Amino acid sequence: MRLSEVESFGIGKVLIGVIIVLVVAITALGFHDLSVSGERNVLEQTVKTEKAETARQKDRVAFYKAWMERDRLDAKEKDEEFDRKMAEKPKYITSIKYVPTGEKCTDLSAIAEEARKNAEGGKL
Secondary structure, X not given: OOHHHHHHHHHHHHHHHHHHHHHHHHHHHHHHHHHHHHHHHHHHHHHHHHXXXXXXXXXXXXXXXXXXXXXXXXXXXXXXXXXXXXXXXXXXXXXXXOOOOOOHHHHHHHHHHHHHHHHHHHHO
């Protein structure tokens, strides 16, 4: 082998080594950049997600408040309607007239029966 061949061989091996080192360095830097930008994207996405969740939660609270207000107004309307209908209904005033027959058991059961019928008539 000549000296020029040895020099070429050595320079070739050194250049191959430098190329391999540069390729490994560029690949490592690329992966590092991807991981850093990915972390940034994840962080930005997390912030966006949190803001969206907060906005949705505020919308839900507003919806539930409006729903509760509507229910309260409906209940108030129903109560007013009930009071109005009850005011329109006729009032029954009953009186029990006792006519004694002389038999204590018969008199008491008749009074109780008349009271029961009057109470049922007041419910209708």
